[in-house]
Amino acid sequence: MKKALTIAGSDSSGGAGIQADLKTMTMNGVYAMSAITALTAQNTTGVSGIMEVTPEFLSLELDAVFTDIYPDAVKTGMVSSSELIHTIVNSLKKYHAKNIVVDPVMVATSGAKLISDDAIETLKKELLPIATVITPNIPEAEVLSGIKINNEEDMITAARIIYEKYGCNVLCKGGHQINDANDLLYRDGSYIWFKGKRINNNNTHGTGCTLSSAIASFLAREESLDEAVKHAKDYISKALEAQLDLGKGSGPLAHNYVLFEGE
Numbered sequence: 001m002k003k004a005l006t007i008a009g010s011d012s013s014g015g016a017g018i019q020a021d022l023k024t025m026t027m028n029g030v031y032a033m034s035a036i037t038a039l040t041a042q043n044t045t046g047v048s049g050i051m052e053v054t055p056e057f058l059s060l061e062l063d064a065v066f067t068d069i070y071p072d073a074v075k076t077g078m079v080s081s082s083e084l085i086h087t088i089v090n091s092l093k094k095y096h097a098k099n100i101v102v103d104p105v106m107v108a109t110s111g112a113k114l115i116s117d118d119a120i121e122t123l124k125k126e127l128l129p130i131a132t133v134i135t136p137n138i139p140e141a142e143v144l145s146g147i148k149i150n151n152e153e154d155m156i157t158a159a160r161i162i163y164e165k166y167g168c169n170v171l172c173k174g175g176h177q178i179n180d181a182n183d184l185l186y187r188d189g190s191y192i193w194f195k196g197k198r199i200n201n202n203n204t205h206g207t208g209c210t211l212s213s214a215i216a217s218f219l220a221r222e223e224s225l226d227e228a229v230k231h232a233k234d235y236i237s238k239a240l241e242a243q244l245d246l247g248k249g250s251g252p253l254a255h256n257y258v259l260f261e262g263e
């Protein structure tokens, strides 16, 4: 069986972060492992606390994983400080990690800030250049490219700027756009659209985490980047279509939608 690792924060409500990643990887046929960067006290209405692990502890977690069950793909999610990003980059280089999917998490669906300003600089300088693909949403792509995104043309321009500046492939997600949920993949100097119908569901807690770990799962299974993105988009669409409705705010996705009968 292929193996995948998520390096991310824990979400006590189970909808985003590590918990979303483990569910997604398991549902998509890979063995899932985790290195936790922080605990969050969080539910569908917001984040009430964050407790980071120390860089030394994160380094031990990564050593433990890489020296025993070597992952075929790695996904990174919430990493809130520069020190933790340094630690991750050092370990990924030391162990020659492959198929690195970086979700540049900045703000939770509920609005909470999940990264410090200096960490955004470290992310740009150190983590993006070693990524196979990065998966910004529109606000994140605006921060990384330095341009305002108002339409699909702007998505292409922003993705190209990021690709040229940091040397990584870019999947710019359209989930925050007004129109259809179309995602743009800028890779190897050209682009391709992954078109999706906007599903009428406000329960989108963890959509970004889910998409990036699904891509990591399919890359671990030796699919090409285009195939992996296509299959990840199919997965997120089905999970949204199941219309699970939990909690008082923006609720989590139905990963086991095959079993879910709408109760």
Ligand SMILES: Nc1ncnc2c1ncn2[C@@H]1O[C@H](COP(=O)(O)OP(=O)(O)OP(=O)(O)O)[C@@H](O)[C@H]1O
Pocket: 016, 107, 108, 109, 136, 137, 138, 173, 174, 175, 176, 181, 182, 183, 196, 197, 198, 199, 200, 201, 204, 205, 206, 207, 208, 209, 211, 233, 236, 237, 240
């Ligand atoms: N209402 C929707 N209908 C269909 N697809 C959607 C919808 N909302 C989001 N998506 C899809 O979900 C994926 C994640 O996109 P999104 O832009 O929501 O990520 P994100 O903002 O990083 O997520 P998060 O809210 O977890 O931070 C993309 O493939 C996007 O197109």
Ligand SMILES: Cc1ncc(CO)c(N)n1
Pocket: 008, 009, 010, 011, 016, 017, 018, 040, 042, 077, 078, 105, 107, 108, 109, 205, 206, 207, 208, 209
């Ligand atoms: C732990 C964690 N990671 C990522 C996100 C982004 O959705 C979140 N809300 N919580």
